[in-house]
Amino acid sequence: MGVPLIVFFFIIGITSVLLAWKKKAELLPPTLQTSVEDGSWILPAQMIQIGEGEMRKMGRDPEVDRIDIRPDKGVAKVTFKTHFTEVQLDGLSGEVLSIETRHSDWIEKVHDGSIVDFYLGGDEATKLTYSTLTAMGLILMSLSGFYLWYYPKLIRKIKGR
Template identity: 30%
Template sequence: MSNPRIWNRKLHRWGAIATAIPFLVVLITGLLLQLKKQLHWVQPPEQRTEHTVPTVSMQQILDAARTVPEAKIATWADIDRLDVRPGKGMVKVAGVNHWEVQIDLATGAVLQSAYRRSDLIEQMHDGSWFHEAAKLWLFLPSAIIVLGLWVTGIYLFLLPFRARAQKQRKG
C-alpha cells in the first residue's frame, strides 16, 4: 500500500461506510433543526402579545401551565425550563415530557400549548438520545472521520488537475 492514491481511496471508502448511519442521523436532524421555525411539527410557533412588561409571578406561570392536561405539569419538577420572551410578551414553559405551554406575561393566560419535538431532535443530533456515551464514542469519531473524508475527497478531486498540470509542463 505504498501508493498514496490507493491508500486514499480505501480510506475514503471505508470511512464512508463506517460513518454512514451516524452521519445520516446528524444530516437529517440538522436539516430539521435548520427549519424548526418554519416546520411547526418540529417546534410550535411563538405567539405574540402586545404586552412587553412582565407582570405575572412565577406561581401564576406554574398555575397556568397546570391548566393544560397534556403538559402533565403539577410541580416545578415537571418543568424542564422557562424561556422568557419579554419582546413577544410571553413565556414558554417547557415540560420534561417535551410539551410546551406559552403563557402571556401580563395576564397569565395560556396562549398556546403543543408538543415540542426540537429538543428531542437536538438530542438525536448530538447523539445523547441514544446514550450519553454515544456523543463522545460514536458521534465524535464519526465527525472526525467525516472531516477526513472531506480532506481525502478534496485530494481526489484535485488529482486530475494536478496530473493535467504536470502533463502540460512536460509536454
C-alpha cells in the first residue's frame, strides 16, 4: 500500500518545503512599500476596478477573488479567482506598483490537491479524496512502522533475551 502512496507523500513533502521557504525562495511577490501617510485610502471598489482593468489589458479573466490590504506598508494586493496573478496598488493613490504571479498560491493548491478542482471546476472532491488518502496512508505507515519497531522488542522480552 505504501508504494502507490509514495507519490502523494513525495508531492506533499516537496510542496511543504517550498511553502515553508516561500518568502526566502521568492515564490511570493515581495510586498512593496509606499509612503504610509495619514490620509484617505481609495475604496475597495476602486481597487477592484483597477485590478480588473489591468487584467483586461493583459487579456486575462478579471474576476477578483480577494483584496489583501496592508495598512502598515500602504499597499493593497488584488488577487483573482481563475489565475495566480497579483496586482499591488498604492492604497492612497491607486497607482499600480506591480503585477506578478503568486507562485505560492499554485504550489499550495498542488500541496493540498485542490489544483485539480481549480482547473476542472470541481467542488473540492479531489482535494478531499487526495487529503484523506494521504492522511490515511500516513496513519497506516506510522502504525505499521511502530509495530515493526516494537513487536520484535516485545518478542525478545517474552522469550527472555
